[in-house]
Amino acid sequence: MPKCTVNGIEVEVKDGATVIEAFMKTNESIAHYCWHPGLSVAGVCRMCMVEIEGNPRLQIACNTPVQDGMVVYNNSEKVKEAVEWTLKFHLINHPLDCPICDQAGECGLQEYYMSHGSYDSEMAERKVKKHKVVDLGEKVVLDTERCILCSRCVRFTDEVTKTNELGIFNRGDRSEIGTFENRPLNNKYSLNTVDICPVGALTSKDFRFRQRVWFLKSFETICQGCSAGCNVQAYYNENGFYRVKPVPNEEVNGHWMCDEGRDVYKFANKEHRLVSGIKKEDSGLSHMAPGAAAVQLREDLSDTKKAALVLTGQYTTEEYLKFVDSFTKNYGNEVYHWINNPKTFDDFDGILLRGDKNPNTVGLLRVLEGKGIKSSWADLEEKLNSGQIEHLVVAGPENLAVFPDLEEKVTLFGQAQKLTVLTPVKSKFYESADYQIPMKSFMEKDGTFVNHKGIEQKLGRGPIVVSQALTLLDLSMILDGSDFISVNSASMGGSL
Amino acid sequence: MFELSPEGKELVKKELARYEDKYSAIIPSLYQIQKENEGWVSPEAVDHLSELTGIPHSHINEVLKFYTMFNLKPTGKYHIQVCCNITCSMFQARELTDDLCQKLGIKEGEVSEDGRFTVSRVECLGSCDNAPAVQVNETYHDNMTPEKMDTLISELK
Known part of the structure; x- marks a missing residue:
């Protein structure tokens, strides 16, 4: 050495x-x-x-x-x-259009200009005009005038994705990044080129012009999109979440993350969220505080002889531990694991993307194993079909986009006499449920996700979007008999 | 759809085996394509070459767009390339080009109406001792004058 x-x-x-x-x-x-x-x-x-x-x-x-x-x-x-x-x-041919450039505030050129720039250009010649707003693909836009030809993006598509979409065309000061005709930059990792672009040449269609970066705060957490468990930095301000970017972790995701994972911040924003508890009554739907709905659920469950619980791999290990414990203690051992896409569950694309679109399947399986629960999905279907389940409680997904079977499964769950859905996001499929109780999203809570390799990673809690929403920990306490809902984490973290 | 002739494909195969890096085969392959494709390299031809060699489209395109000897648009039957570097320019190569364009009624890079001629200015042809030099397809014509040019054009059918 x-x-x-x-x-x-x-x-x-x-x-x-x-x-x-x-x-x-x-x-x-x-x-x-x-x-x-x-x-x-x-x-x-x-x-x-x-x-x-x-x-x-x-x-x-x-x-x-x-x-x-x-x-x-x-x-x-x-x-x-x-x-x-x-x-x-x-800087000879760079347009210096920082005031209208999306990269301003996190730009390599700006940064080094502050330390090395001369502030007074010695160039009297006209700048070379090149292509602006080049549509490279579904997610990325290119401004060739801002590009300094560092070739990071070209090397990324050559070496990491091996899709070779990008190249440097023409010569000298007319050189520019581009794609070959009819072969756009549409790989599943294309937005990494935006991250590694040191200037404002490559920008994300999703993020561009939506927010100045200096108005954003950020925190580190774990991506919720699949079982890879990529480390990410989530950016937000008082209006909600705006984007996520990868954080290097050699053991888990290297320097990259997939494009799919960059969309997972969206459902955590208020417009997608269930904000109050909903109980179905003869007169229609009645809205109430989530804690109040949970207390009513507890009373409802106490009269039930046959209750069952369905869990998705979208919650934290801590929540599973406590909630499975409370549920089995109070209502018996009927706990089932909802696998959203059994056919593609074990897929892997060779880079990062996993077929298991849940962040904590391993955590859930570990908890179920620890409790000695060995139920099969077929059992649940049979019991539902034969009307043996009176009240079914479902800890539903927050990332609905990766649950293509949602409608089908909710119809199946509807065969129970009563159905409770615990969910961070609203969905029209839940309207037939007897109780809908809003939960916190992964951005708003502490806890652990265990990735496909079995690596335990801590979530970093961000701002609270729906302060009254519960976690499975809060709900466990209520099921165990506590009426003091104020213990929920809303009183602990900052809120948006 | 463009496809190389059997001889062309054989050449590409030989070039691929000749260098340690297969990217080195791009230039000779593109030359062959240009020869067989009426003087220019079309996007379909790049598709074909990429399929043939396994070299990604973008990287063939990088070479294609870097070198001006490859034509990206169809040319006339005779591609008249006038050297306009220092020596030839001192011997009125620029005036010769303008004159030629005027006679043929075309601008540089355009194809004449009868499809016979394209005129373009090129960098040094390495024939400074015989300036001004002109290259028609693959043949050199030295010490050109407007008169010699007229004769040349009338001879090119």
Whole structure:
């Protein structure tokens, strides 16, 4: 393992590591556009210049392997001047349209301009005009004038997705990123190109022009979209959630996440949410506080001889533990696992996407196993068909998009004499249920998801969207006899 | 739908085996396509080559658009390429081009009405000692003058 000195700090790196990796390890800042830890080395942006003792010429850090005893600087005047000049070249044809650019606030050019820019352009020549608003595919828009040709996106489609949609066409200052005709950028990971674009050239159709990034706050959590359990950063403000981006985790998702997973923030927003408890009465639907609905449910259940519980893999391990415990203690051992897509359940696309579209199936199975529950779905169907179940409680999904069998299953559940649906989101299929009780979404609670590999990961609680909504923990307490609903987490976290 | 001739396919196969990196076969393959496809490379031809070689479309397109020797639009039967680099320009190559366009009634890059001619300015043809140099399809014509050009055009049927 070679050792080197970076700006006076001694650091040990892996064999074959490059100088820029040594910089990353010491947290010393180094300007770079084309280098990305998840991609191959291109060495085209020339921003990561460093001075190596004993070497008369400056070198690029991203393509220079560390040798034992190397002494490297990037804070000398010589390096600063070189980086300044490189930045000037990058900006020759850049439109500098930051006020209308969606990347403003998180742009590599802006960032380094603050530290290296000269604030006074020395270019008298006209800028080269190129294509604006190029529709690359279903999710991504390209502005070729803003592009600095770092080639990160091209390398991403070559190396990660291996779909090769993108290329650099034409020559010299007319070079631009593009796709071949009739072959748009439509792979399942296309939005990663937007994340890794260091400038405002690639933008997401979903997010662009919806919010200035400096008006967004963020927190780290786990993606809810499938059993991969990608680490994500969720961005929000007082109007709701706006986007999620991947957070690197070598063990789980590397540097990436899929496009599907970027849509999971949507159902957590208020317009999709069930906000009050609903009880079906002879006179129609009556709306009430969720806690009050839960208390009425408890009373209803206490008269029932045959109650059953259906769980989806969309809740946290902590919730399963407590809720299964309360339910079985009070109403017997009838607990079933709803698998939403049995045919594609074990699929894997070779990158990240898993066929199991639930974040915590493993957590649920572990809890059921721990409690010694071995019920089969066929049993439930048989019991429902023969009218043996009086009251069925369903802890329903929050990501309805991955439950294609929702309508069919709710019709099946309707065969019970009474049906209770616990759900974070509203759906017209639930209208026939006797009780609908609003639950918190994964963005609003603490807890653990266990991914397909069995890795336990903690959710990071974000802002509360529906403060009166319950978690399965709250509901367990109510089923156990507590009427004190104020213990629910609404009083603990900040709210939108 | 464009398809290479059996000889063309054989050439592509040979080029693929010749270099350690198969991307190196793109240029000779595109030349062959241009020869067989009336002087230009169509998107369908790129499709065909991609299928033949397993090289992604985008990367064939990168090479195709980088080099100006590949034509992206149909050309006339005779593609007259006038060198307009320094030496040839000093010997009135630019005036020669303008004159030629005027005579044929076309602009640079256009195809004449009878489908016979396309005129374009190109970079150095490596024939500075015989400036101004003109390349018609694959044949060089040296020390060109407007008069020699007239004779040349009348000879090209």
